[in-house]
Amino acid sequence: MPYxxxxxxxxxxxxxxxxxxxxxxxxxxxxxxxxxxxxxxxWARTPSQPGRGEPQFGAVHSLRQRLAMAGLRCQICGGPADRTPDGVLWPIDARAEELLPGEEDTAHPPVCRPCAQRSTRACPHLRESHTAVRVRTFTPSGVNGVHYVPTRTGPKLADSGPIAFSDARLPWVRAHQLITHLADFTPIDLNDPNA
Known part of the structure; x- marks a missing residue:
């Protein structure tokens, strides 16, 4: 079960x-x-009780996602992500031709090599289309969260989605996922053991 x-x-x-x-x-x-x-x-308060109940595929545990992203831990097993001199192994839910040259934002944490191919088969987002990349430069850049606006009767839900750390609305957000900016990366073939 994915971490x-x-x-x-x-x-x-x-x-x-x-x-x-x-x-x-x-x-x-x-x-x-x-x-x-x-x-x-x-940040959203989410109890951490992995294995309790049924897995909610497609839904992400806020704290575990943040720990995996910030700590470069595999999103599948929770162990260290694969790292070589060419960079950290990251799955991106887009085809190589859809990637912005040298720039991509993701809420998907990196992966270890053994879990890389499994994740591209098991994850609904990655199954449709994906590109494995080796990332040399990465920086936490924002959050996915719920945005509120002030009203006379208190904060009201406005919308949800990505918010950059530089966005003036950030104090009005309850975050659910950490977003990382991937700036220097190279697509690789997961079937190549040297990649």
Missing amino acids: VTLWSGERDGPMPVVARRDGRGIRYADERAYDRDQRGVL
């Missing part, structure tokens, strides 16, 4: 947000230090 997969027993409970006291974003009414990362981003 980052959400299980039915890990569903988020109610996570009502309120405006921060300074009015410059959202917070949990009972916020704790671990609710935010080192950048001050508010």
Whole structure:
């Protein structure tokens, strides 16, 4: 079972947000230090109980995804991602000709070599189309999350999607996935043992 997969027993409970006291974003009414990362981003609270219930394929566990992405851990087994002098092994859910030259943003963590081919067969996003790349330069660049807007009666849900760390709306976001910018990469053939 993929390390980052959400299980039915890990569903988020109610996570009502309120405006921060300074009015410059959202917070949990009972916020704790671990609710935010080192950048001050508010993260979804998701219990970590892998194996409890049924796997929710296509749904990602927020904390495990973030740990895999930030720690360069395999999204499938949770072990170290494959790394060679040519870079870290990353699956991208696009064909090689669809990739932006030298620039791509992804919420999919890297993979180890043994899991690379399995992930391209098992993951619905990768099964349709994928490109394996060796990435030399990568930087956390933003989050996928839920964006709120201030109203007189409190924060209201506006939309969801990617938000860059440089975006002024970031204090109004409850993050669910870490996004990483891949800037220097080369497509590879997973069937080539030297790639």
